[in-house]
Amino acid sequence: MAYYWFKAFHLIGVVVWFAGLFYLVRLFVYHAEAYQEPEPARTILKKQYELMEKRLYNIITTPGMLVTVAMAIGLISTEPEILKSSWLHIKLGLVLLLIGYHHYCKRIMKQLAKDECKWTGQQFRALNEAPTIMLVLIVLLAVFKNNLPLDLTTWLIVALVIAMVASIQLYAKKRRKDKEKLAQSELQPELASTSVE
Ligand code: HEM
Known part of the structure; x- marks a missing residue:
């Protein structure tokens, strides 16, 4: 029974984590586009996006990641033999990339706050496709396992x-x-x- 509880909350964590990642980079798009606005709109918008990004990252995105990983550890501890599966090894590699992306977003957030980010709204739009690709690949692996x-x-x-x-x-x-x-x-x-x- 514990396995199903861990799996249910693992999936809830995944939904929260991805909602946060997608919305965070969408906020980066608006934040970067705010630089083209005249004053005082530019400063007001920048301050507002900075606050929204910080709250989203700390209250939604990072807790989503922590719940996903904690529940995954719970899943593996209840069925340790799953660690031998090759699909899980590939999935772990992709999840490591995703965690790297999560931390990269934090770096961008800090650069935007210091006015040091040179990315355009268009570039952030393209960046937002990266988690989509990872989501598709990880879910396919988790569902089909070794029979993809x-x-x-x-x-x-x-x-x-x-x-x-x-x-x-x-x-x-x-x-x-x-x-x-x-x-x-x-x-x-x-x-x-x-x-x-
Ligand atoms: C530390 C990272 C992760 C680990 C160790 C991990 C491990 C696991 C394990 C052991 C299962 C149970 C598999 C089963 O019962 O057959 C599972 C299920 C699942 N995981 Fe993860 N996972 C991680 C991250 C993720 C992420 C980031 C996603 C989504 C992008 C994800 C999506 C899923 C899905 C959809 C299932 C349900 C599969 C099913 O029941 O058929 N996992 N995960």
Whole structure:
């Protein structure tokens, strides 16, 4: 019975951890874009994002990671023979990468707070695809274990996931371009009136 409790809370931890990781980097996108705003909006937005990032990291993301890992230790301690499975070794390698990504986000957070981060909103959007890939790979390994199929269905699903990620990026790009066009068209009448004066 303990095994099921550990597994249930392991999965709850995973959901919380990933919710935190995804939202944190989305906040980095807004934070980086706030640099283009005029004052005083820039300073107000930067302070607000800094606070939101700190709270999200400390109250959601890091506890999510700790619950996931603690419950995983519980799972392994109730069934130690699982440690011999090769799928778990690969999964542990991917989880180590994920923990590295988690700490890298903390570094970016500190750089943003000190105005030392040179990343653009677009670069943060691309960075946010990294946990998506790790999530897909880790869940596939956890579910299929040593029997991960490499048949046509699997490749079709992989292609579908890639197409979904690409279309989200393209849609975001289109929205940004539309916004820029709108801002320019709002600015042009002002320019025209200043040149007449
Ligand atoms: C320290 C890191 C981790 C360890 C040692 C670990 C270990 C384990 C173990 C031993 C199980 C039980 C497998 C079974 O009952 O068959 C499990 C289940 C699971 N883990 Fe993890 N895990 C870790 C992190 C993660 C992460 C980061 C994710 C998601 C991205 C994840 C997703 C899952 C899923 C979906 C299951 C349920 C699989 C099933 O019942 O079929 N795990 N994990």
